[in-house]
Amino acid sequence: MLSSAHVATESQLGRSKTDPAITRPSLMKELAARHIRITAQRRLLVNIIQDSPRHLDAARLLEIARKQDPEIDRATVYRTLALLKDRGLIDELDLMHIEGEKHYYEAKTNRDHCHMACFRCGAIMEYTSSSFEKLKKEMASQSGFQIRVVRLEVGGFCKRCRKSAR
Amino acid sequence: MLSSAHVATESQLGRSKTDPAITRPSLMKELAARHIRITAQRRLLVNIIQDSPRHLDAARLLEIARKQDPEIDRATVYRTLALLKDRGLIDELDLMHIEGEKHYYEAKTNRDHCHMACFRCGAIMEYTSSSFEKLKKEMASQSGFQIRVVRLEVGGFCKRCRKSAR
DNA sequence: GTTTCAGTTGCGACTGGTTCGCAGCTAATC
DNA sequence: GATTAGCTGCGAACCAGTCGCAACTGAAAC
Numbered sequence: 001m002l003s004s005a006h007v008a009t010e011s012q013l014g015r016s017k018t019d020p021a022i023t024r025p026s027l028m029k030e031l032a033a034r035h036i037r038i039t040a041q042r043r044l045l046v047n048i049i050q051d052s053p054r055h056l057d058a059a060r061l062l063e064i065a066r067k068q069d070p071e072i073d074r075a076t077v078y079r080t081l082a083l084l085k086d087r088g089l090i091d092e093l094d095l096m097h098i099e100g101e102k103h104y105y106e107a108k109t110n111r112d113h114c115h116m117a118c119f120r121c122g123a124i125m126e127y128t129s130s131s132f133e134k135l136k137k138e139m140a141s142q143s144g145f146q147i148r149v150v151r152l153e154v155g156g157f158c159k160r161c162r163k164s165a166r
Numbered sequence: 167m168l169s170s171a172h173v174a175t176e177s178q179l180g181r182s183k184t185d186p187a188i189t190r191p192s193l194m195k196e197l198a199a200r201h202i203r204i205t206a207q208r209r210l211l212v213n214i215i216q217d218s219p220r221h222l223d224a225a226r227l228l229e230i231a232r233k234q235d236p237e238i239d240r241a242t243v244y245r246t247l248a249l250l251k252d253r254g255l256i257d258e259l260d261l262m263h264i265e266g267e268k269h270y271y272e273a274k275t276n277r278d279h280c281h282m283a284c285f286r287c288g289a290i291m292e293y294t295s296s297s298f299e300k301l302k303k304e305m306a307s308q309s310g311f312q313i314r315v316v317r318l319e320v321g322g323f324c325k326r327c328r329k330s331a332r
Numbered sequence: 333g334t335t336t337c338a339g340t341t342g343c344g345a346c347t348g349g350t351t352c353g354c355a356g357c358t359a360a361t362c
Numbered sequence: 363g364a365t366t367a368g369c370t371g372c373g374a375a376c377c378a379g380t381c382g383c384a385a386c387t388g389a390a391a392c
Contacts, residue, residue, distance in 0.1 A: 005304060005305075005308050007308055007309045037338095037339065037340070037387095037388060037389080038388080038389095039339095039340065039341080039387075039388070040387095041340085041341075042340090057378095058378075058379080059378080071341095071342075072341090072342090073341070073342045073343070074342095074378095074379085075341080075342070075343080075379090075380080075381085076340085076341060076342075078378090078379060078380075079340085079341085079380095094260060096315065096317070097258075100377085100378085101267070101349085101350080101377085101378070102377090102378065102379095103378090103379095114305065116305070116309060116311050116313075118311075119314065125309060125311065127305055127308075127309060129301070129304060129305070129308075131297070131300060131301045131304055132301055134297060135295070135297045135298055135301055138171060138295060138297050139171075139280065139282070139293055139295070139320065142171050142173055142293075142295075143173045143282060143291060143293060143324075143325070144324070144325030144328070145282050145284075145291065145320070145322055145323070145324055145325065146322045146323045146328055147282075147320050147321075147322045148285065148321050148322040148323070149262065149320070149321040149322070150318075150319075150320050150321075151262070151317075151318070151319045151320075151321075152316075152317070152318045152319075153316075153317045153318075154305065154311065154313050154315070154316050154317075155313075155314050155315040155316075155317075156311055156312045156313045156314040156315070157311070157312045157314070158309075158310070158311055158312075159309070159310030159311065162310070162312055201360095203358095203359060203360075203367090203368070203369070204359075204360095205358075205359070205368095205369060205370080206358095207369085207370070208369090223349095224349075224350080225348095225349080237370095237371075238370090238371085239370070239371045239372070240349095240350085240371090240372095241350090241351075241352085241370080241371070241372080242369085242370060242371075244349090244350060244351070245351095245369085245370085266348080266349085267348080267349065267378080267379080268348085268349065268350095269349090269350095
């Protein structure tokens with residue numbers, strides 16, 4: 001039984017932007033289309049999230065944003081993240097709490113994907129596959145559950161770390 | 167293409183103990199076998215976790231434990247949970263942060279299972295299926311990743327809530 | 333283009349879950 | 363039963379995230 005799968009290997013917490021299987025629609029366009037007020041702060045934050053090559057947590061997002069707008073506040077970052085999350089425009093990840101209890105965020109993709117976190121080197125890999133899509137469908141149909149968000153996270157050791165461990 | 171799946175529906179945050187697909191080995195025996203010091207506090211906590219019909223968070227576990235040993239401390243609960251988690255004897259869950267940022271715990275089962283959390287009524291359903299097992303194998307073999315922990319969580323609306331919403 | 337005001341922001345104080353350092357205690361080994 | 367590594371309770375500390383409020387601002391209505 002065949003299925004198509006795609007693994008995007010990344011450097012430390014980095015994320016492949018050229019993965020052919022994953023695309024991210026424009027968050028700014030989505031906000032405008034939904035008549036959500038566009039403020040300077042939101043534009044800044046949304047652009048950072050959209051362009052980031054890695055998964056950002058709130059503190060890192062604030063840090064980057066402050067380079068352009070030193071006045072921007074923590075609360076605004078948290079409120080914007082909550083807004084985007086509630087509207088289903090970004091996904092929240094725990095990445096197996098590989099580095100404290102913070103949350104990570106990424107623009108929602110056209111296709112759900114799994115995150116694999118290496119406990120040793122901290123690399124995050126993204127994994128998409130038709131088996132995953134099938135599992136989701138199966139879960140929904142067998143349980144009568146209407147799925148809104150799916151989070152599949154895996155912790156373990158990446159190929160490279162397994163080799164170097166010996 | 168057929169696959170065997172099993173859904174355990176639960177009352178509010180409760181957990182079916184009679185699910186035929188899931189068994190939980192004795193945590194106390196595991197501790198003894200691994201020469202981990204057995205203290206009165208650990209015995210108490212481990213037994214509560216093992217016997218609990220629902221997913222417990224640290225505060226609830228402390229509360230239950232204090233009925234038998236009013237002197238037991240918060241820190242001991244957190245330290246014991248960390249111990250069990252590090253040894254791979256319990257799984258940590260976020261349950262989609264359906265009720266604050268706390269973590270939930272359950273004795274590790276013979277078979278991985280997914281948790282489906284209803285955003286409306288808070289019910290948690292457990293879902294096991296051979297498709298899930300297959301996906302895990304596929305992920306490991308395609309990426310070279312050695313899987314240690316898997317967490318598949320789903321948020322949405324359960325059958326009953328979907329009906330009553332209309 | 334000006335007015336209007338609901339919605340957004342920065343601020344600082346606060347919360348809730350979790351962790352830490354330490355002195356005293358105790359389970360397991362000898 | 364003596365020894366001691368390691369566990370416990372305690373209180374203080376930590377950290378990510380939240381809240382109430384007064385001032386500000388984007389965009390709808392004129």
